Amino acid sequence: xxxxxxxxxxxxNKKIQRLxxxxxxxxxxxxxxxxxxxxxxxxFFTLSIIAxxxxxxxxxxxxxxxxxxxxxxxxxxxxxxxxxxSVFLGHxxxxxxxxxxxFESMLVLGILNSDLSWKEITxxxxxxxxxxxxxxxxxTAVRFLVILGRFADxxxxxxSLRRVGKKNWRNAGTGGILGxxxxxxxxxxxxxxxxxRCRCFAGTWKNHSKTxxxxxxxxxxxxxxxxxxxxxxx
Numbered sequence: 001x002x003x004x005x006x007x008x009x010x011x012x013n014k015k016i017q018r019l020x021x022x023x024x025x026x027x028x029x030x031x032x033x034x035x036x037x038x039x040x041x042x043x044f045f046t047l048s049i050i051a052x053x054x055x056x057x058x059x060x061x062x063x064x065x066x067x068x069x070x071x072x073x074x075x076x077x078x079x080x081x082x083x084x085x086s087v088f089l090g091h092x093x094x095x096x097x098x099x100x101x102x103f104e105s106m107l108v109l110g111i112l113n114s115d116l117s118w119k120e121i122t123x124x125x126x127x128x129x130x131x132x133x134x135x136x137x138x139x140t141a142v143r144f145l146v147i148l149g150r151f152a153d154x155x156x157x158x159x160s161l162r163r164v165g166k167k168n169w170r171n172a173g174t175g176g177i178l179g180x181x182x183x184x185x186x187x188x189x190x191x192x193x194x195x196x197r198c199r200c201f202a203g204t205w206k207n208h209s210k211t212x213x214x215x216x217x218x219x220x221x222x223x224x225x226x227x228x229x230x231x232x233x234x
Contacts, residue, residue, distance in 0.1 A: 020214065023127075026115065027112065027121070029220065029224060030112045033104075037105065043093070044234055046101055047100065050103065053111065057107065067114070068107070068110035071110055072106050076099060080099050083095035083099060148181055148184065151184055152181045155180060155181070156177055
């Protein structure tokens with residue numbers, strides 16, 4: 001909930017992009033990089049991608065670097081602990097390779113999240129010919145999760161302040177909080193549907209991000225054949 005909240009809260013104060021590249025092209029290159037690293041049986045390919053990503057990370061502001069590295073810590077540490085038994089089974093290379101791939105994937109997503117806002121991400125999904133209803137459902141579902149999470153958190157805090165005695169399953173109020181949150185979600189969904197009908201929603205999703213390719217998009221597009229060629233070569 002905290003990560004999703006930060007993602008949505010950053011929409012209003014997202015800095016100007018350093019490269020005016022189409023968001024859908026950025027997402028395509030990012031997911032292609034993750035896919036090729038996942039399929040690669042050569043650790044050198046993943047290591048070379050990580051080196052390029054670290055150079056890209058070094059060009060960002062210190063605040064952005066700190067946020068991305070903070071989000072990298074937990075997934076990489078969890079993967080390292082999960083793959084640690086492979087060392088005792090005589091396969092230490094497996095642990096290193098899988099950990100590097102997780103590090104690369106999270107680093108790509110962290111840089112992508114830092115460059116693009118949530119509106120640009122959903123707009124890019126609409127550019128991939130996804131139906132507008134699916135994009136709208138994804139967008140509203142993520143936002144409702146944040147709202148309902150904060151609503152449940154405030155209810156839990158109120159119950160804790162009013163509770164007398166030692167906490168146990170009888171007076172924790174978890175069932176009441178979950179039930180009230182469920183009813184609240186039903187009310188929000190109904191009101192949202194009514195609002196969309198009042199605004200004559202026709203199932204189309206407008207993409208307000210950059211849609212016309214430029215010179216920077218051409219050079220960024222060259223990364224796709226370069227990545228594929230480097231993957232085949234290694």
